[in-house]
Amino acid sequence: MSVTAAQGFRASGVTAGLKPSGRPDVAVVVNDGPQHAAAGVFTTNRVAAAPVRLSRAALADGRAAAVVLNSGGANAATGAAGLEDARRTVEHTAAALSVDPADVVVCSTGLIGERLAMPLLLEGVSAAAGSLSADGGGDAAVAIMTTDTVPKQALATGEGHVIGGMAKGAGMLAPGLATMLCVLTTDALLPSAVLDAALREAVRTTFDRADSDGCMSTNDTVVLLSSGASGATPDPGEFTELLRGVCADLARQLIGDAEGASHEIAIRVVGASTEAAAEAVARAVSRSNLFKAAVFGQDPNWGRVISAVGTVPEALAPFDADALDVSFNGVQVCRASGVGEDRSLVDLGAREVRVEIDLHAGSAEAIVWTNDLTHDYVHENSAYST
C-alpha cells in the first residue's frame, strides 16, 4: 500500500524544519535494484520549477536510483539560485546514498517564489538517508503533504509483481497534471521505454483528468521507478492497465482531499465523436465556476452545464446544440437541450456527484473529475499563500 510495497525499495520521511508547523517535510525513496529503470512525466507549465528542470534532465536516460522530495517550499520562481539549491540537494542526496547524482530525481512542493532553507533541507536529507527502511513508505507519504489532510497511497498486484505509489496535492489541481507529486514503484522487470509508454498512457486518463480548480502548477511530477526485483516481466499492456489503476486510485484520492471541497464531481461525457471531444466538453464543464458553485449549493443546474458545453468550439467537438441530454446522479434533468425530468428528484446531498452529458454525436466518452466551488475553497486560498 505504499512505495515500499514493491521489492527492492526503501523509503523514509523526516522532519527537517522547513514547515512552520513542524510536520515531516523531507522524504527519500531509494531503488536498490537490481535494475534502475525509470520514467517521468512533468508539468507542461512553462514556468517550471527548478526541481522539475533538473529531474527532467535526470530522467532523460531512463535511469534513476532515488527520489528526494520536500514539502514546505516549491523552489519555483527562484531563478539561478534556486536551480543551484536543487543541484546541491541532488548532490547531497547522491553522496548520502552513494549513487550517481545523475540518477537522483528531486521534487519540491509548497510556496512559490521563496528560496528553500538549505541548511535545514540538507540536514533533513542526511537524516532521511539514515532512516531508510523497507517499510518506510508510509512515512514518506506523510512527509510530502502540504495542505493535504491525509496521505495518499495505492497498491496493485499483478502476476508475480506489484506496483505501489504515493501522491500529494490538494490545491492548484489541474491537468497537464494536477498539482501534485507522485512516486510510483514496481518490482516488475521492464525496460525504461516500456515504463515510459505505460506511464504516459496511465497519466493521460487519470491525473490529467483530475481538474479540481483549473490551475496548473509549476512543480507537477510523476515518477515511476522499477527495481526488477521480482524478476517478473509482465505484458506491457497488462502492466499499463495495472498502472492506470494505481494512478486512478491516487487521482481519486487527490480529488477526494481537494482544498475546501464538499463534493467530488465526475463529469462523464458520452456520445462524443472522439475521446478528445468528450474530454474537451467535460473539461469545459469542470472549469465553470457557476456550475461548481451550483453543486456546492446542491442545485442540479443543468442550464449552467449546457452553457459550458456550448463554449467548446465545433472544430473540437461537433454536436447538435439542440440535442444535448444532461443527468445528475441518474436523473435526466435536461433532454434535447430542454427541460427533462423534475430537478427536485435529484439529491446532491452525498459527497460524490455524477453528471452525465450525452452529445449524441458518436460513441466516444471520457470522464473528468472536479470539485465544487465552496466557501472553504475561497477561504483557504485567500488566507493561505501558495
Added chain:
Amino acid sequence: MSVTAAQGFRASGVTAGLKPSGRPDVAVVVNDGPQHAAAGVFTTNRVAAAPVRLSRAALADGRAAAVVLNSGGANAATGAAGLEDARRTVEHTAAALSVDPADVVVCSTGLIGERLAMPLLLEGVSAAAGSLSADGGGDAAVAIMTTDTVPKQALATGEGHVIGGMAKGAGMLAPGLATMLCVLTTDALLPSAVLDAALREAVRTTFDRADSDGCMSTNDTVVLLSSGASGATPDPGEFTELLRGVCADLARQLIGDAEGASHEIAIRVVGASTEAAAEAVARAVSRSNLFKAAVFGQDPNWGRVISAVGTVPEALAPFDADALDVSFNGVQVCRASGVGEDRSLVDLGAREVRVEIDLHAGSAEAIVWTNDLTHDYVHENSAYST
C-alpha cells in the same frame, strides 16, 4: 446618459410581473428614424437562446426599428416552444409599434431552461409600447436588470451627434461577450456596414475583455441602432473611437457591479509579441481561481500570476519564462520570474487593483478586466439559480 440621449429614440420600462420581486422587467427601445440602420453582436455560445437566434436573423439585413427586452427569464434551452415564444413576442411588439416584425430585435435575460410567462410578457410589451417617451431611457435601463444592483448607462458626444447606451449583466460575465444585454443608440447618419464594423471593433476591446468569471452566457447581445436624426455623418474612425468609449464605460460598470466581487482587477500585459498574445496571457490570469482568491485576501501573490502565465502555449504567446516581471498597483513584486520588491509594499485595500505583466517579448499590449473570487460570489451562485 441613456438610450434616449440620441435624437430619434424613445424608450420605456415597465413591470410585467415576470420577476417574483415585482421589479420592472420589460423594456422597449424604438428608433423613430429617419433611418433605421442597425448592427448586432451576439454570444458565440453554441447553446444560443431563442431570442439570440431570432435577433441574429433580424439584423442580417442591417435594419432594425425596435428592441424589446425582458428580464425575469432567459428563454434559453427552451426548444421549439421557446423559439415560438420569442417569435410571438416579436410579432406582438411589431403590431403594437406598427413596424415590420422583421425589424424587431428581441432580448431576454434571467433563468435558463424555463418558459417565459407569455400572457404577462405580452401584456407588459403592450404597456411598454404605450408608455414610450423621449426620456424613457432610464426606465428601460432599470427594467433589464437581473442581479445587477445598479442600472448601467453611458453617453458620448461627437461632432453634431451622440451615442448613448444601456447594459445589464452581473454574473456569467465572460468574453465572446460578457453575459449581458446592451443597447446602443446614435443619431449619427451612418450606413449599417459602418455601424457593424464600428461595433465589432468596439466590442472586441471592451466587452470581450471583461471576463468576470470565465463563464459565457447563452444570451449575450449588443445592438447598435442609428436614427440618423442628427443629420451628421462622422468619420467612421472617429465614430468607432467614440463608440469604443461608450462600450468601455459600460463594460467597466459591469465589472464594477459583478456578483459578489470586492475587487475590480485590470490585468495589463505589456511587452507581448502581438495583441493576441497579450490578450491570451491576460485572460489566462483572469481565469485563475487561485489568483482571484488571493486578490480577495489582499495577497499580491505573484507566484499564482506567473503560474497562470506559464499555462499559455508558446505558439500563442512566445516569451522567456525566466524573464517575467509582475507588478501589483505599481510595486514590482516579481522581477525576471523571481522575487522583486517587497510584497508588503503592496496595498490591495482599494476596490481597484492593477496587475501589470511584462513579457519582454515585443511591444504589444492588452488589458483584461476581471473580479476577485469571494465568499459572496460563491454564496450568490450556490444559492441563486440562473
